[in-house]
Amino acid sequence: MADLGSVTWPPEPIRTKRLMLREPEARDRAALIELNASPEVGAYIGGARPRDELEAAIPAVPKGRPGQFVVDLDGAMIGAITLESRDGEHQAPRAAGKVELGYLFLPQVWGRGYAAESCAAVLDWFSGVLPGEPVVLTTQTANVRSVRLATRLGFVETARFEAYGAEQWFGVRSPGIQQGVGRSAL
Template sequence: MADLGSVTWPPAPIRTERLLVRGLEARDRPTVVDLNASPEVGAYIGGARPRDELERSIPEVPRDRPGQFAVDLDGTAIGVVTLDAHDGEHEASPAAGRVELGYLFLPEVWGRGYAREACAATLAWFAGVLPREPVVLTTQVANERSVRLARRLGFVEAMRFDAYGAEQWFGIRPPVRVSPPTPVTRRQVTAP
């Protein structure tokens, strides 16, 4: 099982073409509240939570732990990407003992490719620090956008199962395979 606690955290910010993927900061709290209070975001993850409850329960600096990233567009957080190292406490989950990718983005930025860009950068970072670890992803089958994104990111459907009153799609992204270097052969070059 991957130990994200052994990874230096937060890592250096990851720059993509349009985004900055970084550790969470106090300024990200309003976005974390908005994500969890949004009916659109919560549609496939158990529903929106009451805003007043979130305002009371989310600390001034949202939990900044290994595997949790803010996705920043022009200085403002638009989403969160997580790599959650499941420790096996929920043995019924196929993610037990594995690292699971998760993502939440504000509805007003959906459809612009930000989730794919941020998740791909996060997965590339992860492959650099723990190259032999596969990553898994679970989403509701009904969440077609999320299933499409998972496939674009290289996840392959491994199984479907019922949980939380809905059919779940479970995918695995195999670890990055590092090829041995190609041997360089010398050949003699002759002048024409």
Template sequence: MTELGSVAWPPVPIRTERLVLRAPEARDRAAFVELLTSPEVHTYLGGPRPRDQLEREMPGVPEQWPGSFVVDLEGAMIGQVLLRRATEHRRPAAVGKVDLGYLLLPRAWGHGYAAEACAAALDWLAGAPPGEPVVLATQTANVRSMRLAVKLGFAEVERFQAWGAEQWLGLRPPGHAFQVSAFSVARIR
């Protein structure tokens, strides 16, 4: 990931009503392997990674770079939220903007955790390098992800074909007010 400005990393963990967003730790390695090799998680992402390859290549502390948050529920990793600078390999409308991504283990689906975690990460980003527009890309076939994007304040910029499917690119302008009161986002002290 390229820099998100001069953001101190890792940030103080972020607490919501039910979750903690924190930096990855060694204890999260098995959950990262499960997340990245899950066929269900990767239905709209080009398929899972091979488990044996991932086991060999994954470092002891996975995904430890600015913008990678573990989504923790009651002391266990249930997913990941990513904030990374979109590179020249992305759609032209996305280049240079912060790209929001998220993955949750299937057992965590359907409980509102993705909305809660993404809202908390976007709230943190609004106070880190202020004034950043954020983009989110998803397959149009991923109905849940499309609904979440709209709920988080993303508006369609374009649709395009990639990885054999129609993709949707949304933009959330800087300063977008999102109602996080339902999630009681607060920094852990």
């Protein structure tokens, strides 16, 4: 059973060809609020959260928790990636004891391949720190771009279920998967 609590956190920043994946910092607060308040970002995750609620909830220094990465492009936050341990609260029965990948990006950077590049790097990092552990991913079936990215990252659909008023796609990425990631449609 995967336990992100056993991983030394934060890790050294992960660098890709164009991006840096790092722990959240005070300079990321405004972008974190914008990300979670965006109607476009919230379209497939239950809607945008009210800005005043986010202002009150996100601390001045939004320190990360194990598994939380900021996606940094040239010194600015453009998205966030999370790896979260699941303890059985998830709607999909096979999620208990697994780590789930999540990702959100600001709409102005969609379609440039940043999601594919950064998710692949985080999955490679995860494989190095917890070898042999599978990763799961859930997205709405209506979010065609996210389903397409998941399959390109090596996730295989194992279930569909209803949650949050929509059909959900649930996939598992087994250890040792080599993803065929090039430029993303996101």
